[in-house]
Amino acid sequence: MDDLDFPKFVPLFENLDDETLQKISELGKRKTFGRDSIILMEHETGHALFVIISGKVKVSRESDDGREVILTYLSPNDFFGEMALLDGLTRSATVTAIEESELFIIERADFLDLLYDRPEVSVSLLQELTRRLRAADMKIKSLSLKDAEGKVATVILQIADEVGKIKQGVVEIEKLPYQHDLANMAGTSRETISRTLHGFVKKGLIELDGNKLRITNYEEFRKQFS
Amino acid sequence: MDDLDFPKFVPLFENLDDETLQKISELGKRKTFGRDSIILMEHETGHALFVIISGKVKVSRESDDGREVILTYLSPNDFFGEMALLDGLTRSATVTAIEESELFIIERADFLDLLYDRPEVSVSLLQELTRRLRAADMKIKSLSLKDAEGKVATVILQIADEVGKIKQGVVEIEKLPYQHDLANMAGTSRETISRTLHGFVKKGLIELDGNKLRITNYEEFRKQFS
DNA sequence: CAAATTTAGTGACTTTTCTCACAATATTAA
DNA sequence: TTAATATTGTGAGAAAAGTCACTAAATTTG
Known part of the structure; x- marks a missing residue:
């Protein structure tokens, strides 16, 4: 066959x-x-x-x-x-x-x-x-009980679960969707996506590099937003 | 059997x-x-x-x-x-x-x-x-793209579809859940439920009578919030 | 039936997020 | 390579909804 x-x-x-x-x-x-x-x-x-x-x-x-x-x-x-x-x-x-x-x-x-x-x-x-x-x-x-930060985190985790690659303890999303689309997935605005992602970077939770996104401490990130 | x-x-x-x-x-x-x-x-x-x-x-x-x-x-x-x-x-x-x-x-x-x-x-x-x-x-x-009014309307419609009784063109919910529970269903606060429901009454969309809720113009209500 | 408890209504203030406007990059097409 | 287009970053003000505090009404319980 x-x-x-x-x-x-x-x-x-x-x-x-x-x-x-x-x-x-x-x-x-x-x-x-x-x-x-x-x-x-x-x-x-x-x-x-x-x-x-x-x-x-x-x-x-x-x-x-x-x-x-x-x-x-x-x-x-x-x-x-x-x-x-x-x-x-x-x-x-x-x-x-x-x-x-x-x-x-x-x-x-x-x-x-x-x-x-x-x-x-x-x-x-x-x-x-x-x-x-x-x-x-x-x-x-x-969507029901989280603020913008939580919603964005949930969407990132969902994408990571679907297409994320694990490289020595770090989870990497290679082609992050456009902010416009992330906004439509998270139920928030494009600007909020931009601000929130940079907030995560400042807190040391993720790294951004072009359209790559690395969750540097996946366990911690997951725990904080599950 | x-x-x-x-x-x-x-x-x-x-x-x-x-x-x-x-x-x-x-x-x-x-x-x-x-x-x-x-x-x-x-x-x-x-x-x-x-x-x-x-x-x-x-x-x-x-x-x-x-x-x-x-x-x-x-x-x-x-x-x-x-x-x-x-x-x-x-x-x-x-x-x-x-x-x-x-x-x-x-x-x-x-x-x-x-x-x-x-x-x-x-x-x-x-x-x-x-x-x-x-x-x-x-x-x-x-939840993604509606404001509080839209979310509350969606919950009301959902309940109406499940337990609503149609009486001469009017859809009636006989035992509306507590506002506290409606809030948890709609992803909003109890106070917002109270204010929004009374807003609907003012607009002539629904009637409240104890814990009965009547959607006076179901078609219109549905159209406005679908 | 009166007291206690739950549930609901509402004003005032606070917080969050959206929206608008525009600048800065990055990407694609000519 | 330059121009055109798409995407992203960010400040500032507006709008929406949350929270707090309290009153009113309804319901339950002793």
């Missing part, structure tokens, strides 16, 4: 036998989305499950006045679209490719068949949704 | 045949929790799934300084505990009975067996988690 249409190591499908994988591969199709192209719009009805093969996408919601809230970024092996797919309601968020991204797409009906046929796929899916719900609850807590 | 240990109409189990229902009933057990008793603590490891038979519980997270964030209230037929149960991580929230509540409890291993054996239970569960994730995303959006 090496003519699969998607990487075999997608965790969502990790426990399936080769025959089933082959079948899934035939059911779905690949599609490439260019940088900044919209993959799904808020309020659109859900027809398919999308698995990210390569690239990076942004999941966001937008308010009337045009301001956007970035809910999360997704990377290869992550998937989305499952919400509208399962409950048939309209989608809750907009998904945009932030760099050229290749996706594997399975239609709703085919995916539902798979769930009934292969309980282990459901369990994988449940674990992932559970992980996201936990992250969402953490974010709600952060 | 009328000697079941839990109500047959729990949506989570709605598509199961009588034999399976009977088996589940034997696997789990009932337990009653008194008012204000803690059912699950944050950071405790997950061993079981809890289905609410009667009563009402509160799901919350607490910060170091003792302030609490109410994530949601759950009512009969709702369930919880599934997060720690699926991913094995520690729990993300504390669950407290806010009135005497009777719960049906299934141990982790038994429930996992059920999931593999009965794909439709997984799909039910997926739908519910999906619903919660959608609600959580909405709340994150609300």
Whole structure:
């Protein structure tokens, strides 16, 4: 089985036998989305499950006045679209490719068949949704009772957990998002992001170097803002 | 089949045949929790799934300084505990009975067996988690970009959707939670809740009458704050 | 039913954060 | 390489919401 249409190591499908994988591969199709192209719009009805093969996408919601809230970024092996797919309601968020991204797409009906046929796929899916719900609850807590400093710290920690590299006890984020985007993630303003980050530098909690950010004492930082 | 240990109409189990229902009933057990008793603590490891038979519980997270964030209230037929149960991580929230509540409890291993054996239970569960994730995303959006008025409105709408009764075009919440709790749900202060609610009354959006709250023009209210 | 306790309303002041304005860098395109 | 554009830094004033202190009302308890 090496003519699969998607990487075999997608965790969502990790426990399936080769025959089933082959079948899934035939059911779905690949599609490439260019940088900044919209993959799904808020309020659109859900027809398919999308698995990210390569690239990076942004999941966001937008308010009337045009301001956007970035809910999360997704990377290869992550998937989305499952919400509208399962409950048939309209989608809750907009998904945009932030760099050229290749996706594997399975239609709703085919995916539902798979769930009934292969309980282990459901369990994988449940674990992932559970992980996201936990992250969402953490974010709600952060937004509810923290001041600007705490919110920014929470966002930094979230990014560090997703893409941070550990180098001799120091956690490094190599490509920190723009302050504008950090503001949308933290629920604060761009200026506050700038001031807060420099506040952290002054306190010796982090180091900034271009768009690299190093958390010099990760344990301490985490403890102070968890 | 009328000697079941839990109500047959729990949506989570709605598509199961009588034999399976009977088996589940034997696997789990009932337990009653008194008012204000803690059912699950944050950071405790997950061993079981809890289905609410009667009563009402509160799901919350607490910060170091003792302030609490109410994530949601759950009512009969709702369930919880599934997060720690699926991913094995520690729990993300504390669950407290806010009135005497009777719960049906299934141990982790038994429930996992059920999931593999009965794909439709997984799909039910997926739908519910999906619903919660959608609600959580909405709340994150609300907390991120709304002012106090918007946050309070979002909480009122959320409560109205859960327990509001529609009486000739007017949506009525019969037992509005205490302002203290509304504040913890909205991520604001008790005083701001008081002032904001009276602001809504002045604008003719709602009516207050003891602990009843009527949204006089639901459509308009929803439109203004969605 | 009176006293005690909870819950709610509100003014005054404080603090935080936002917003605006503009300068300083950095990055990209011509 | 220079110009154009995008991103970041920062002061100052405005606005929003929090906190404190106290009163009023409602509810519970003895």
